[in-house]
Amino acid sequence: MASSRSRRIGRPPVTVNGMTVPERLVEAALELFAAKGFESTSVQDVVDAAGVTKGAMYHYFASKDDLLAEIYARVLRMQLSQLESFVASRAPITERIAAAAADVVVTTIENLPSTTLFFRSLHQLNPEHELQVRAERRRYHDMFREMVIEGQRSGELRSDIDADLVVDYYFGAVHHLPTWWRPERGPAPEVVGEKFSRMLLDALRATD
Amino acid sequence: MASSRSRRIGRPPVTVNGMTVPERLVEAALELFAAKGFESTSVQDVVDAAGVTKGAMYHYFASKDDLLAEIYARVLRMQLSQLESFVASRAPITERIAAAAADVVVTTIENLPSTTLFFRSLHQLNPEHELQVRAERRRYHDMFREMVIEGQRSGELRSDIDADLVVDYYFGAVHHLPTWWRPERGPAPEVVGEKFSRMLLDALRATD
Amino acid sequence: MASSRSRRIGRPPVTVNGMTVPERLVEAALELFAAKGFESTSVQDVVDAAGVTKGAMYHYFASKDDLLAEIYARVLRMQLSQLESFVASRAPITERIAAAAADVVVTTIENLPSTTLFFRSLHQLNPEHELQVRAERRRYHDMFREMVIEGQRSGELRSDIDADLVVDYYFGAVHHLPTWWRPERGPAPEVVGEKFSRMLLDALRATD
Amino acid sequence: MASSRSRRIGRPPVTVNGMTVPERLVEAALELFAAKGFESTSVQDVVDAAGVTKGAMYHYFASKDDLLAEIYARVLRMQLSQLESFVASRAPITERIAAAAADVVVTTIENLPSTTLFFRSLHQLNPEHELQVRAERRRYHDMFREMVIEGQRSGELRSDIDADLVVDYYFGAVHHLPTWWRPERGPAPEVVGEKFSRMLLDALRATD
DNA sequence: AATGAATGAGGTTTCATTCAT
DNA sequence: AATGAATGAAACCTCATTCAT
Numbered sequence: 001m002a003s004s005r006s007r008r009i010g011r012p013p014v015t016v017n018g019m020t021v022p023e024r025l026v027e028a029a030l031e032l033f034a035a036k037g038f039e040s041t042s043v044q045d046v047v048d049a050a051g052v053t054k055g056a057m058y059h060y061f062a063s064k065d066d067l068l069a070e071i072y073a074r075v076l077r078m079q080l081s082q083l084e085s086f087v088a089s090r091a092p093i094t095e096r097i098a099a100a101a102a103d104v105v106v107t108t109i110e111n112l113p114s115t116t117l118f119f120r121s122l123h124q125l126n127p128e129h130e131l132q133v134r135a136e137r138r139r140y141h142d143m144f145r146e147m148v149i150e151g152q153r154s155g156e157l158r159s160d161i162d163a164d165l166v167v168d169y170y171f172g173a174v175h176h177l178p179t180w181w182r183p184e185r186g187p188a189p190e191v192v193g194e195k196f197s198r199m200l201l202d203a204l205r206a207t208d
Numbered sequence: 209m210a211s212s213r214s215r216r217i218g219r220p221p222v223t224v225n226g227m228t229v230p231e232r233l234v235e236a237a238l239e240l241f242a243a244k245g246f247e248s249t250s251v252q253d254v255v256d257a258a259g260v261t262k263g264a265m266y267h268y269f270a271s272k273d274d275l276l277a278e279i280y281a282r283v284l285r286m287q288l289s290q291l292e293s294f295v296a297s298r299a300p301i302t303e304r305i306a307a308a309a310a311d312v313v314v315t316t317i318e319n320l321p322s323t324t325l326f327f328r329s330l331h332q333l334n335p336e337h338e339l340q341v342r343a344e345r346r347r348y349h350d351m352f353r354e355m356v357i358e359g360q361r362s363g364e365l366r367s368d369i370d371a372d373l374v375v376d377y378y379f380g381a382v383h384h385l386p387t388w389w390r391p392e393r394g395p396a397p398e399v400v401g402e403k404f405s406r407m408l409l410d411a412l413r414a415t416d
Numbered sequence: 417m418a419s420s421r422s423r424r425i426g427r428p429p430v431t432v433n434g435m436t437v438p439e440r441l442v443e444a445a446l447e448l449f450a451a452k453g454f455e456s457t458s459v460q461d462v463v464d465a466a467g468v469t470k471g472a473m474y475h476y477f478a479s480k481d482d483l484l485a486e487i488y489a490r491v492l493r494m495q496l497s498q499l500e501s502f503v504a505s506r507a508p509i510t511e512r513i514a515a516a517a518a519d520v521v522v523t524t525i526e527n528l529p530s531t532t533l534f535f536r537s538l539h540q541l542n543p544e545h546e547l548q549v550r551a552e553r554r555r556y557h558d559m560f561r562e563m564v565i566e567g568q569r570s571g572e573l574r575s576d577i578d579a580d581l582v583v584d585y586y587f588g589a590v591h592h593l594p595t596w597w598r599p600e601r602g603p604a605p606e607v608v609g610e611k612f613s614r615m616l617l618d619a620l621r622a623t624d
Numbered sequence: 625m626a627s628s629r630s631r632r633i634g635r636p637p638v639t640v641n642g643m644t645v646p647e648r649l650v651e652a653a654l655e656l657f658a659a660k661g662f663e664s665t666s667v668q669d670v671v672d673a674a675g676v677t678k679g680a681m682y683h684y685f686a687s688k689d690d691l692l693a694e695i696y697a698r699v700l701r702m703q704l705s706q707l708e709s710f711v712a713s714r715a716p717i718t719e720r721i722a723a724a725a726a727d728v729v730v731t732t733i734e735n736l737p738s739t740t741l742f743f744r745s746l747h748q749l750n751p752e753h754e755l756q757v758r759a760e761r762r763r764y765h766d767m768f769r770e771m772v773i774e775g776q777r778s779g780e781l782r783s784d785i786d787a788d789l790v791v792d793y794y795f796g797a798v799h800h801l802p803t804w805w806r807p808e809r810g811p812a813p814e815v816v817g818e819k820f821s822r823m824l825l826d827a828l829r830a831t832d
Numbered sequence: 833a834a835t836g837a838a839t840g841a842g843g844t845t846t847c848a849t850t851c852a853t
Numbered sequence: 854a855a856t857g858a859a860t861g862a863a864a865c866c867t868c869a870t871t872c873a874t
Contacts, residue, residue, distance in 0.1 A: 010471075010836030011873045021837085037331055039247030043865060055839050058866065119387055120328050123245055161403050165395070168388050169381045169404060176380025179327055187373070195369050196377060202414035203407040229854085251848060262849085263634075263856050272848065437833085453747055455663030459869060470870085472834050480869065535803055536744050539661055577819050581811070584804050585797045585823060592796025595743055603789070611785050612793060618830035619823040634857030635852045645858085667844060679860050682845070 016051065022060040024050040026074065029067050034113035038068060038121045068121060069129045075114040076136045080143075082107055087143050093151045094205075098197045100144065101170065105193035108177050116178040141167055148204070157204040170200050230268040232258040234282065237275050242321035246276060246332045276329065277337045283322045284344045288351075290315050295351050301359045302413075306405045308352065309378065313401035316385050324386040349375055356412070365412040378408050438476040440466040442490065445483050450529035454484060454540045484537065485545045491530040492552045496559075498523050503559050509567045510621075514613045516560065517586065521609035524593050532594040557583055564620070573620040586616050640675065646684040648674040650698065653691050658737035662692060662745045692745065693753045699738040700760045704767075706731055711767050717775045718829075722821045724768065725794065729817035732801050740802040765791055772828070781828040794824050 013020050019027070028049035032041040043064055047054050061067045086100035108115045122130060145167045151157035173196060181192065227235065236257035240249040251272055255265050269275045294308035316323045330338060353375045359365035381404060389400070435443065444465035448457040459480055463473050477483045502516035524531045538546060561583045567573035589612060597608070637644050643651070652673035656665040667688055671678050685691045710724035732739045746754055769791045775781035797820060805816065 009834080009874080011838075013837065035331075037247065039245060040332070042863080044863090053839055054866080055841095055868085056837075058868095059837065059839095064865070119384075122387075123243075124248070161407065162395075165400070165403055166407075168384065169407060172381035172384025173377045174380065175387075176327075176376065176383055179330075179383075180376050187370075192373065195373055199369065199374075199377060199411040203411040206410035206414070250846075252846095261856060263851095264854070266849070267854060451747075453663060455661065456748070458867075460867095469835060471836075471872095474870075475833060535800075538803075539659075540664070577823065578811075581816065581819055582823075584800065585820060588798065588800025589793045589796035591800055591803075592743075592792065595746075595799075596792050603786075608789070611789055615785065615790075615793060615827040619827035622826035622830070633853080633855080635859075637858065666842080668842090677860055678845085679847085679862095680858075682847095683858065683860095688844070 021050070021052055021056055022070075025052065025057055025060065025067065026070055030071050030113050030117065033068065033071070033121060034116040038117075038124045065124070065126055065129070069125060069133075071114075071117065072125065072129070072133050075111075075118060076133065076140070078111070078114070079107075079140055080136070083140060083143055087147060093147060093154060094156050094201060097147050097151060097204075098201050100147065101200050102190075102193035102197035104171075104174055105177065105196050106189045108174055109181055109189040109192070112178050112181075115175060119175055141171070144171075151204065158206055161204075166200075166204065170196075229258070229260055229264055233260070233265055233268065233275065234278055238279050238321050238325065241276065241279070241329060242324040246325075246329045273332070273334055273337070276332060277341075279322075279325065280333065280337070280341050283319075283326060284341065284348075286319070286322070287315070287348055288344070291348060291351055295355060301355060301362060302364055302409060305355050305359060305412075306409050308355065309408050310398075310401035310405035312379075312382055313385065313404050314397045316382055317389055317397040317400070320386050320389075323383065327383055349379070352379075359412065366414060369412075374408075374412065378404075437466070437468055437472055441468070441473055441476065441483065442486055446487050446529050446533065449484065449487070449537060450532040454533075454537045481540070481542055481545070484540060485549075487530070487533065488541065488545070488549050491527070491534060492549065492556070494527070494530070495523070495556055496552070499556060499559050503563060509563060509570060510572050510617060513563050513567060513620075514617050516563065517616050518606075518609035518613035520587075520590055521593065521612050522605045524590055525597055525605040525608070528594050528597075531591060535591055557587070560587075567620065574622060577620075582616075582620065586612075645674070645676050645680055649676065649681055649684065649691065650694055654695050654737050654741065657692065657695070657745060658740040662741075662748045689748070689750055689753070693749060693757075695738075695741065696749065696753070696757050699735075699742060700757065700764075702735070702738070703731075703764055704760070707764060707767055711771060717771060717778060718780050718825060721771050721775060721828075722825050724771065725824050726814075726817035726821035728795075728798055729801065729820050730813045732798055733805055733813040733816070736802050736805075739799065743799055765795070768795075775828065782830055785828075790824075790828065794820075 015021075016024065025046060029041070029046045032045055032049060036045075043054055043057065046064075046067070047057050050057075057067070061070065082103065083100060086096055086103060089096050089099070091099070122133065125133060145163045148157065148163040148166050152159045152163065177192075180186070186192070187195075225232075233254060237249070237254045240253055240257060244253075251262055251265060254275070255262050258265075265275070269278065290311065291308060294304055294311060297304050297307070299307070330341065333341060353371045356365065356371040356374050360367045360371065385400075388394070394400070395403075433440075441462060445457070445462045448461055448465060452461075459470055459473060462483070463470050466473075473483070477486065498519065499516060502512055502519060505512050505515070507515070538549065541549060561579045564573065564579040564582050568575045568579065593608075596602070602608070603611075639645075640648065649670065653665070653670045656669055656673060660669075667678060667681065670691070671681050674681075681691070685694065706727065707724060710720055710727060713720050713723070715723070746757065749757060769787045772781065772787040772790050776783045776787065801816070804810070810816070811819075
């Protein structure tokens with residue numbers, strides 16, 4: 001859409017299933033990095049899975065690291081936009097937290113590869129990229145924290161536990177999902193989300 | 209350095225800083241694997257850090273994977289023995305859970321490299337080893353779960369949330385600690401343990 | 417920049433700084449090949465420096481080798497036409513030699529990249545091209561040699577040293593200029609030319 | 625010989641024809657770099673010619689550049705020690721210069737690959753190495769220059785041409801030898817040396 | 833005349849491991 | 854128990870070139 005009006009020049013990009021080469025590369029890389037780890041996945045593995053040649057990959061991505069960075073960028077965009085909708089809601093604060101808490105579980109499960117990769121491969125990014133990702137991730141953390149603080153101010157939530165600690169606590173539980181949740185066993189995503197959310201809220205509503 | 213100037217008497221010392229060669233290798237490997245990742249750490253890195261040559265390493269360990277497996281074995285032993293003491297206690301069940309929950313936080317922080325490594329590198333083990341580690345880990349999980357079930361049976365803890373889910377929920381929060389807790393910032397380990405434990409117990413004591 | 421603000425009338429300008437695309441490519445290639453070497457310079461480097469894309473280069477030149485061959489052709493043309501003017505002169509033979517010897521030094525310094533490249537990259541040409549360049553170069557060598565022989569025949573120059581050897585001797589000194597002469601240090605081109613020429617002539621005029 | 629008294633430990637190095645692996649590598653690399661150019665010679669080419677594997681090469685040399693640097697070091701050592709013997713002689717100064725001038729020609733021809741490589745590949749060294757080589761080369765240049773200056777001071781040689789320029793002039797002729805001298809055609813090395821030397825001395829003895 | 837996409841072969845280097853002592 | 858030499862497979866990446874417009 002962005003380029004629909006610009007005159008294309010040069011050989012037109014190849015698309016398969018409506019996906020361009022870089023899209024397919026990101027897709028394939030995400031799957032493989034999550035399954036086997038970044039370092040255990042060779043560039044050859046990625047391009048084979050994407051059905052292109054190595055040259056094509058290096059036409060779009062400066063390096064294997066760059067590919068990883070692109071994946072991170074994509075995941076961060078997705079996470080942020082998802083959370084934003086709950087924060088912006090007009091519902092009472094505890095309801096907004098409960099809904100967001102449940103949703104982040106569902107979203108995590110629906111994007112298992114992304115989440116598996118996220119914390120496992122942070123150290124593979126070059127320092128510059130890592131800092132940037134951490135900063136972006138911090139924004140996400142803070143959006144949730146702001147909701148907790150609002151609940152504490154209103155007196156609906158306990159105040160003896162620092163909001164930061166609450167967020168790290170809950171997100172830990174969430175980020176750990178990829179290591180145990182499996183589609184074939186374990187409760188449905190919505191069930192997990194609802195129970196996790198309830199445990200969080202019940203803990204926060206407890207009197208000091 | 210400690211022994212460089214001491215006159216050697218009898219058999220030559222096989223230890224440096226009171227550690228034997230294989231011990232130093234495991235120590236060095238743990239540090240490096242946690243910091244840079246298993247695949248990004250070369251055998252050369254490890255033996256350099258341990259102050260020996262590659263030949264020495266292959267004398268004690270069959271392969272680089274074997275070294276990793278040894279680290280896992282050590283970590284598992286440590287975790288299990290730690291938890292066992294709480295399970296075996298005669299205190300009331302909620303107190304035992306609370307104490308164990310707080311302790312696992314402290315122990316995790318006191319062994320950050322081990323915990324960092326644990327979930328990040330599981331997929332690097334060969335399938336056989338991975339299964340074995342997962343089974344051992346399952347025992348750990350189950351020991352905690354048994355305590356939760358005991359609390360649910362006694363009526364002290366809510367029963368509408370599956371004990372398995374509770375354990376995965378809480379251990380998630382714990383295993384996530386290495387990604388955000390830093391000695392220079394953040395609350396003391398005991399404080400984190402106490403608050404985490406309280407959030408868990410308050411959630412579990414909530415009425416359905 | 418010269419034409420960026422001029423209103424275009426008629427056909428679009430195909431030149432930048434008065435140079436056509438192929439001219440700019442040769443220019444850029446010469447500069448880069450001389451500085452970094454032929455193999456260490458990528459086609460991308462060249463087209464970037466020339467401000468065009470790779471496609472444009474392959475429109476004008478069959479290959480990277482072809483670009484190098486074109487540079488050689490240009491250099492050879494220049495050298496030959498320069499020498500011809502001295503050979504054709506009516507001055508006494510020793511004066512003609514002295515003038516040509518001095519001039520070749522000045523010309524070499526004024527075209528340092530070309531001369532740097534000339535002997536350093538001969539082996540990069542394909543065999544066919546290399547033979548052709550050597551043959552052309554031989555003509556140049558022979559033109560100079562003919563002058564020396566003429567001086568020997570007339571008795572003005574010593575005959576105990578083969579004219580071929582004289583030419584290889586002197587041209588060696590000249591071709592070595594790019595490795596040590598620098599604009600910021602060292603004598604002015606005309607001074608070098610005059611002294612080199614004098615050393616040559618004094619050696620040749622010496623009695624056997 | 626250097627290590628004949630040190631107790632060897634570890635697997636003993638393999639030798640073929642009395643040459644160790646690193647020696648064979650340097651030998652093979654010199655030959656190939658001179659013939660095809662540094663960049664056009666692959667590491668595979670070198671190790672094949674030396675009859676070892678790539679791993680063995682990287683056991684002794686940090687990189688392909690390092691191999692080139694080692695070759696340069698060897699050539700410089702050889703050149704310097706050769707010249708030193710003439711400088712130290714007690715013969716009259718003009719005879720010392722004449723002898724050194726003739727000898728450098730013979731030595732150059734006897735080591736064509738080294739000399740071919742020398743100026744053709746200087747720019748392939750990393751900047752640090754290049755500076756070091758240029759400095760070492762400068763010492764060589766200066767040793768010769770000192771002799772010329774001594775001759776100028778004694779009044780035996782002309783003083784109107786700077787000694788630096790004389791050395792650059794003559795060494796140019798010498799370094800150009802590899803581009804034209806061939807064993808099958810052209811005069812014997814000693815003949816070339818004698819004539820070159822005579823041309824130099826006759827030029828320098830000429831009255832101003 | 834010129835573009836940007838895509839290829840595929842080949843380059844240097846790394847590295848876990850084996851070997852002879 | 855430990856060394857330093859040597860292997861060989863595989864890794865990431867570069868690059869001259871071709872292709873469809």
